[in-house]
Structure formats: structure tokens, C-alpha cells
Amino acid sequence: MEFVSPEGLRLDGRRPMEMRQIRAEIGAVAKADGSAVFEMGNTKVIAAVYGPREVQNRSQQINDQALVRCDYSMANFSTGDRMRKPKGDRRSTEISLVIRQTMEACILTHLMPRSQIDIFVQVLQADGGTRSACINAATLALADAGIPMRDLVTSCSSGYLNSTPLLDLNYVEDSAGGPDVTVGFLPKLDKVTLLQMDSKLPIDIFEKVMQLAIEGCKAIANYIREIMLENTKQLEYRRGI
Amino acid sequence: MVGLSLGEKHFIQGGIAQDIRSDGRKRLTYRPINVETGVIPQANGSARIRMGATDVISTVKAELGKPISLQPDKGKVSIYVDCSPTAAPMFEGRGGEELSTELSVALQRSLLGGKSGAGAGIDLSSLVVVEGKICWDLYIDCLVVCSDGNLLDALGAAIKAALSNTGIPRVQVAAGASGDEQPEVDISDEEFLQFDTSDIPVIVTLTKVGRHYIVDATTEEESQMSSAISISVNRKGHICGLNKRGGAGLDPSIVLDMISVAKHVSEQLMNKLDSEIAAAEAGEDES
Numbered sequence: 001m002e003f004v005s006p007e008g009l010r011l012d013g014r015r016p017m018e019m020r021q022i023r024a025e026i027g028a029v030a031k032a033d034g035s036a037v038f039e040m041g042n043t044k045v046i047a048a049v050y051g052p053r054e055v056q057n058r059s060q061q062i063n064d065q066a067l068v069r070c071d072y073s074m075a076n077f078s079t080g081d082r083m084r085k086p087k088g089d090r091r092s093t094e095i096s097l098v099i100r101q102t103m104e105a106c107i108l109t110h111l112m113p114r115s116q117i118d119i120f121v122q123v124l125q126a127d128g129g130t131r132s133a134c135i136n137a138a139t140l141a142l143a144d145a146g147i148p149m150r151d152l153v154t155s156c157s158s159g160y161l162n163s164t165p166l167l168d169l170n171y172v173e174d175s176a177g178g179p180d181v182t183v184g185f186l187p188k189l190d191k192v193t194l195l196q197m198d199s200k201l202p203i204d205i206f207e208k209v210m211q212l213a214i215e216g217c218k219a220i221a222n223y224i225r226e227i228m229l230e231n232t233k234q235l236e237y238r239r240g241i
Numbered sequence: 242m243v244g245l246s247l248g249e250k251h252f253i254q255g256g257i258a259q260d261i262r263s264d265g266r267k268r269l270t271y272r273p274i275n276v277e278t279g280v281i282p283q284a285n286g287s288a289r290i291r292m293g294a295t296d297v298i299s300t301v302k303a304e305l306g307k308p309i310s311l312q313p314d315k316g317k318v319s320i321y322v323d324c325s326p327t328a329a330p331m332f333e334g335r336g337g338e339e340l341s342t343e344l345s346v347a348l349q350r351s352l353l354g355g356k357s358g359a360g361a362g363i364d365l366s367s368l369v370v371v372e373g374k375i376c377w378d379l380y381i382d383c384l385v386v387c388s389d390g391n392l393l394d395a396l397g398a399a400i401k402a403a404l405s406n407t408g409i410p411r412v413q414v415a416a417g418a419s420g421d422e423q424p425e426v427d428i429s430d431e432e433f434l435q436f437d438t439s440d441i442p443v444i445v446t447l448t449k450v451g452r453h454y455i456v457d458a459t460t461e462e463e464s465q466m467s468s469a470i471s472i473s474v475n476r477k478g479h480i481c482g483l484n485k486r487g488g489a490g491l492d493p494s495i496v497l498d499m500i501s502v503a504k505h506v507s508e509q510l511m512n513k514l515d516s517e518i519a520a521a522e523a524g525e526d527e528s
Contacts, residue, residue: 029327029387030294042282046386048327056330071326071333076382077284077300120326120333122386124298125283 003161003173011172012041019156019168019216022223024136026144026231034145038137041170042127047137049145051117060116065109067116070100072134074123080171095131102155102184102194103138108148117147128171129157131182135194136220143228151186152224153193156216158183158209160201165209167216181209185217243464253465257450263461264293269506271457274398276517278406279525286407288521290399292457294389299381299399301407305426306378308369316368316376320348321383322396328388337385347393348383351444351473351482352400362441362473362481363404370412371424377409390459393471393484397444398510402518404441406525408433442473442481443511445503449491454499456506470499474507 004010014020020041029035032048039045055061072095076082103119119141121134135155142149159169161178174180179201184194192214201209245253256262266272272293281287284300308315322344324337332340352362368377381403383396411432415425448458448469455462463469468487475481480500485491491499 029296031329031387031389032327035327046325046327050330073326075298075325075384076321076323076380077281077287077302077384080283082302082304082380082382118330118333120330122325122327122384124384125281 001176003166003176004164010166012170016164016166017212017215019219020170022220024140024224024227026140026227032141032145034141034143034147036137036140036144038133038140040129040133040136040168042125043123043129043133044125045121045123045130045133045137047119047121047134047141049117049119049138049141049147051145052112052115052147053117055114055116061114064113066107066112066114068100068104068107068109068119069116070096070103070119070121070138072096072099072121072123074126074130078123078126095134098131098194098196099134099138102135102153103142105193106139106150106153106186107142108150111148117142126171128169128174131155131196132157132168135184136224140224140227144231151188152221153184153186154217154220154224155182155184155194156213156220157181158213158216160205160209165205165212167212179206179209181206181213183210183213183217185214185221187218187221243460245461245464249461250465253462254451257453257455257462260453262455264459266457268453268455269502271510271513274513274517276398276402276514276521278402278518278521285409286403286405288399288402288406288518290395290402292391292395292398293459294387295391295395296387297383297385297392297395297399299383299396299403301403302380302382303407303409304378304380305370305375305412305428308373308376310373312365313373314369315365316378318353318363318365318368318379318381320352320381320400321345322348322385323383324385324388328385332385344383344385344392344396347471347484348396348400348444350484351393351397351442351471354481362475364437364440367437368409370426371414374424375412375414375426388460390461390463391446391457394444394446394457394510397442397473398514401438401441401443401514402521404436405438405518406522407436409436410434440475442475443507443514444471444473444482445507445510446471447499447503449487449489449499454502470496470503472500472503472507474504474511476511478504478508480504 023039034049132155179199275291277289286301326333411429413427447454467489471484473482
């Protein structure tokens, strides 16, 4: 199947190095301490953060740092075909773990000993790149909750189809069987915190593809920063400062 | 679950007794309702309803299936509710399952009628394509994104809004299939049939706190309830379903009184909801 046309356009009309349209909104869940919606094209996720608060299960309490927990769930209607999924299947457990580890790496957990931070991500629509969208949403939600972080971790995926590196794969491109590189990146510290790839790639091409994903992460970080600035201005305005 | 001090409890109960609640509402006033339709493009119809901090999404997906042999002239509708852990940390994992099932069953009871489907708010016979062979199966999936009380009313309203947003593709049946053969069908991509949603009931939950009852209770108010009755009423004022929750017993005369109040409130709610849905649909068409 042809994923990049001779004119250099992808199936959904994007250029190879073009990201889907991203949109973010802070404060989507009124009752949570912090929350955000993040959309990448048709992929749409909600993240809610509760905490830092008292540890629910005493045996999990850590005396010198905060306990970070994460739960990833997909809505029944999120995929094209309706699914009746069992809760806690292997895929969502794995993604929960990935998100938890990524967020734990950037939260300053040592500042909040003996407390717990819960991150819940809910996929409303899945069209490829849910992992990345969830991490971006979680970052915004954590920032909204006012949880101290080293940096704003952002994530983006990229792939390699028809001998072209492609940024931000959608579902059709993702299921084409080519390599799918997901990168989590700390833009200020210039460090990669998450790196996953399936399928195989020569090393020199992998370098290119990874670099592309990193560029994507940087672009998302800029956007997230803008959204947060806008949100803070709104808060400032409402307080009448 | 809700941490309230003794003073706060007295304040809520006292306010309800004096017909002015903590947020300034009267006993029979709803919170402002915000309707958004077409939020999930992948579904045949969808809507998001916000009542105060309560936030629910409802979607409708239609699939072709086979009618059950006992009712060859009726389609099938099933309602599932899922409580997202974003709404409350205790819904994590299987924690929300009990509430989800309770809500699903209550919604099915209120909207779908009995086993025969005779009293259903949704006209099941309109879902049949070829009698006894092909019908539409409607899967109504609801998601609770944020919970601040009165979930059942919000879900009922969301389902009503989602169904008015639903377009079912027109199906052409190839002629000539005879006997027991499954006829071939051609699903149109362009022509959609709209649902008649005027008969779909709204659900009004009356929550009894102290000697009085209130509509659209928040989580704090629900924590003080002795019992609650959810009544679904259609446009004609007929009761389509009834559900009582909570441990305390109710005097039969009070039940009847509550039903008549619910009927009165449902008219206002129905009108408000219809205008909100129409506004949301108009807004969606423009954009």
C-alpha cells in the first residue's frame, strides 16, 4: 500500500514532517485537582490528576518520596468498531506503566514524601498515537494541579514507511506494520525519558526517525507552554491582579 | 466518600428545609444544563451534557444484526454505562463497576420498557430492516467523565440528546433473496434517517433529605439523602419507569406526591432540554 504519494502527501493529506492539528484545554474535569483534554487530530484523551494527598493503601507509602499511580482506560466508543473490553487488559496495563514511569521521572517526588499522586487518563477517541497524547495530557493536568516538575515532558511518535520518515502516525499508518518510534522528551533539559520502537530499522535511519520525533516533541512543548500561559493569564484576570 | 463536618451537614439540611440550597437554588430548580452534540465523530450520534460539575458523554453506535426470534419485528437497543476513573479515584480498576451496572440497569428500565419492549421510549419497530432477518442493533455507551451528583438524570438527558443527533444509514435490500437466505444489503454512505426522539422520556430524580425532597442533588446533598426516587416521564406525562434507591422506607402517599411533583418538573426539564438540544444542533451545523 502506498502511504506517501509521489507528490509527497500522506493518506490524510499531510506532508511527511507535518503533525496533525493539536488542541489542548486545561480544566476539563471540575472535581479533579488538575485536568486537561489533549487532541491530536482525531485522537482525543482526558487526563485528571488527584493529589498530592494521603496515601490510600498504607503499605504502599514511601517515606522519602511521593507515590505516583497511573490508570489508563479506553472508552467503549473510542475505537472504530465498538468493543466490549475487559478492564485491565495487558495493553492498558503496559501503557499505564509507561505513562507512570515517564511522569515519575519529571515530578519532583522527593518534595512530597508520604503522599500519593493519581493520574487517570481516559481515551475518548483513538486514532493512533494514544500513548503520546496521554503523556501530553497528563503533563498538562499535572501542571494544572500545581505539582512541581523538573520540566514539561512531552511525547510524539514517528515512523518510517515507503522509505520516508513520517511524523505523528495516525491509526492507518500505525497499523501498516512499519516501525513506530514513540519518544518522551524533556525539552529544557534536552533529555529523552521514553523511547519505544517496534519492528526493525537500520541504525542511521533510526537516528533520523528519532530526531524527527524529538522535533515533534519540541513543537508540542511550545504549544503546551502557550496553552499554560494563556490559562495563567485567565486565572490572573479572574483574580483581578 | 464525602467528607462533611457536622456543621456542614446541618447547613445543607437546614438550607433544604428553608427552600434555599447551598448554591442558591430552590428545591425544585435544576443547575444550568449545557448540551454539546456530535462530540465523537466516529459514532453515529453523540452528545455531552454538563449539569454543574456533572459531566457525561453518551454515544450511539448502530450495527446490523438479526432480530431475536421471539420479536421478529423489533430492533435491539442496549445501554452500557462506564464510570471513568477521572470522575473519582475510587472508580479505578473495577471500582466503578457496581455503580456502572446500577446506572445501566436503571437506564434500561427507564428508557427501554419491559422485556417485550412494548413500553420503550425508543420506537423499536423503526429499527427493523427486513422482518425476522435484519435489524439495527443500537449500542448506547455512556461515559461518566465527572461526577457531582444526579448522574441518572444527566445520563438520561445525554442519551436523549445523542439519539436526536443520531443518523442511521439508509439500507437498500437486494430483492430476490428468498426463504431462509440472509438477504444482501447495501448501506448508504450519504442518506441518513433521523430518529423520532419526541417520545423519549426524561428522568427526574427526587432526593429526599429530611422531610423535603429536591431535584438535581449535588454529591454533598446526595450524601445526606434518606432515599431517592427516579421517575422517567415522557412528553404525554406518562410514567415510563420508576426506580427507588436508598434504605429508608417511604410512605405510599409520599411516593404518589413525589410522582406528581416529578411529572410537573419533567415538563420544564423536557422543554429546557429540547431547546438546548436544538441550539446545540444548530451550532454544530454552522461550524
